[in-house]
Amino acid sequence: MAEHPKSGRRSPTVADVAREADVSVATAGRALGNYGRVRDDLRERVQEAAARLGYSPNVVARSMRSGGTRSIGFVGADISNPYFATAMRGVCDVAREEGYEPLLFNVDDRLDAERNAIKVLLEKQIDGIVVSPTSVTDIGHLRQARERGVPIVLLDRGSPMMDVDSVVIDNEAAARDAVTYLLGLGHRRIGLLAAIDPAEGPQLVTEDDGRVGVRGAPRPSVDRVRGYLAALDAHQAESSPELIRFCPLDAVPHAEAEARELLSLPEPPTAVFAADNVSTQGAFMAARHHRRAIPGELSLVGFDDLDWTALVEPPLTVVAQSPLDMGRTAAQRLFQRIRGDDRPAERIVMPAKLVVRSSAARH
Structure with a gap:
């Protein structure tokens, strides 16, 4: 946060002015930047609050007065992952429909790279940002952008520590439905393979009743493990730490190595739920390595309906989400905010x- 050049105190932000005037950050930004629609009484209230606090417009506000830069940012965790590449396409399509240019950043799930991307976007006086946050807890840089009046929409990963719009799926319910499907086929020893962020990924614990539980920040991998365990608990099926394997994000060779170990257990699972597209590919390759016939000897349910999952033999049963629609929805919500929508933040x-194909059979 910038400091007042003379006193060394922190300079007031748009968010500070909004709190002082008892209005939303978006309203304060429009009133201070002289763009969009603001009631005369609210504009006067904001300007009086700004005067009391000694607020000086930043470069973003000056840009807004001149109509903005007509550009938005997209910060993706790893655009080599088909999910983020497709979501990026959705964001770009909407941006160009709106007459805006998208500035794209790939941060490889590195927090330092994400912080730098946000810094660069603010320096370029960006009008809004769609970001899939690397961390859902270490978000000070995103808060700083929001306090400067820049609209932000979170994609794929929401954060309980930030009151902004997010576009997600119900990961726990999706995983629960997938595992329930396997349980309905008679499987009771079901493995889980998931790619995680070691810093925020799931931590397995043993509950008082002896069942396996999970702890961790609310992000897709944690919620999918939670859904897996909930389905097992509902059917009194076995839950065991040895049946749950984690691998690094976006590292298919590591996913395959963990899946090989899972299939090498003295009593291997009869079915595997792979909780993301990296794990799905790793589990499929491990089954081939072990010459484990799918679905005759091993049932497999994956995550993300990528092209290859329907082209292999057998075609895979998967949980399908639409990253293209999610990217489009996130961008559409961002432009609503840019145009002055003041509604409370929404979790969309x-x-x-579940797309049922041929990779799971009755046990």
Whole structure:
């Protein structure tokens, strides 16, 4: 946060003015930047609050007065992952429909790279940002952008520590439905493979009743593990730490190595739920390595309906979400905010469904 050049005190931000005037950050930004629609009484209230606090417009506000830069930012965790690449396409399509240019950043799930991306976007006086946050807890840089009046929409990963719009799926319910499907086929020893962020990924614990539980920040991988365990608990099926394997994000060779170990257990699972597209690919390759016939010897349910999952033999049963629609929805929500929508922040839950093909059979 900038400091007052003479006193060394922190300079007031748009968010400070909004609190002082008892209005939303968006309203304060429009009133201070002289753009969009603001009632005369609210504009006067904001200007009086700004005067009391000694607020000086920042470069973003000056840009807004001149109509903005007509550009938005997209910060993706890893655009080599088909999910983020497709979501990026959705964001770009909407931006160009609105007459804006998208500035794209790939941060490889590195927090330092994400912080730098946000810094660069603010320096470029960006009009709004769609970001899939690397961390859902370490978000000071995103808060700083929001306090400067820049609208932000979170994609794929929401954060309980930030009051902004997010576009997600119900990951726990999606995982629960997938595992319930396997349980309905008679499987009771079901493995889980998931790619995680070690810093925020799931931590397995043993509950008082002896069942396996999960702890961790609310992000897709944690919620999917929670859904897996909830389905097992509902059917009194076995839950065991040895059946749950984690691998690094976006590292298919590591996912395959963990899946090989899972299938090498003295009593291997009869079915595996792979909780993301990296794990799905790793589990499929491990089954081939072990010459484990799918679905005759091993049932497999994956996550993300990527092209290859329907082209292999057998075609895979997967949880399908639409990253293209999610990217479009996030960008559309961002432009509503840019145009002055003051509604409370919303968690937009997009649909996910189980696409049943041929990779799971009755046990």
